[in-house]
Amino acid sequence: MADEQTLNRIMNEYEELRISAANERKKRIEKVNKKIPRVAEIEREIFQCGMENTKRIFKNPDKADEYNRDFKENLRKLENEKSNLLKVNGISADYNKYKYKCENCSDTGYDKNGKKCKCFKQKLINAAYSVSNIEETIKTQNFDTFSFDYYSKDVISMNSAPLARGEKVRVIKGPLTGLVGELVTVDGKSKIAVRLNMLGCACADMPVGYVEPVRF
Numbered sequence: 001m002a003d004e005q006t007l008n009r010i011m012n013e014y015e016e017l018r019i020s021a022a023n024e025r026k027k028r029i030e031k032v033n034k035k036i037p038r039v040a041e042i043e044r045e046i047f048q049c050g051m052e053n054t055k056r057i058f059k060n061p062d063k064a065d066e067y068n069r070d071f072k073e074n075l076r077k078l079e080n081e082k083s084n085l086l087k088v089n090g091i092s093a094d095y096n097k098y099k100y101k102c103e104n105c106s107d108t109g110y111d112k113n114g115k116k117c118k119c120f121k122q123k124l125i126n127a128a129y130s131v132s133n134i135e136e137t138i139k140t141q142n143f144d145t146f147s148f149d150y151y152s153k154d155v156i157s158m159n160s161a162p163l164a165r166g167e168k169v170r171v172i173k174g175p176l177t178g179l180v181g182e183l184v185t186v187d188g189k190s191k192i193a194v195r196l197n198m199l200g201c202a203c204a205d206m207p208v209g210y211v212e213p214v215r216f
């Protein structure tokens with residue numbers, strides 16, 4: 001299905017998305033801290049309280065319950081203050097959270113159960129399209145000379161009008177074997193269509209028996 005190079009490219013894309021999410025988060029935090037310095041102070045105080053609490057419990061473990069109660073009370077006050085400051089300044093409470101393009105997999109490609117995320121599957125489908133030989137042909141030849149060796153011009157047509165999505169299929173017979181595209185009906189004829197960025201679609205007549213559905 002997808003070769004190693006494609007998988008590496010997809011994994012790099014995910015890594016870039018995660019780096020960008022981390023950078024965006026950092027920028028939002030810096031912006032808030034600059035606008036409301038007290039918020040940064042509160043964060044430091046919360047951290048300090050946690051440290052102090054741990055130290056006190058170490059020195060006097062018998063009083064752990066009492067110390068933890070104090071700590072929780074302090075924490076609640078500080079967090080209240082922070083959340084009020086954010087509200088007054090019109091800042092969303094999740095400003096310091098990572099915002100991933102895909103919430104389902106946090107831009108890792110895999111969900112909580114270790115299964116391929118739907119965004120990963122979509123990337124694989126896209127990759128299958130872009131490696132299809134029509135797009136490769138387009139890259140190396142200009143549009144005027146675009147043709148298939150095996151097909152006459154009236155069998156292959158360029159369709160610049162929008163085309164409804166068709167079932168994803170792979171050609172299993174004939175000279176276009178291996179090509180991945182969509183099975184569509186144009187003027188009552190079944191055709192395989194490959195979407196080419198900017199150029200619309202390339203369509204080739206395709207007997208239904210020549211294709212099989214693509215499943216990931």
Ligand SMILES: [Zn+2]
Pocket residue numbers: 102103104105106107108109110117118119120
């Ligand atoms: Zn995802």
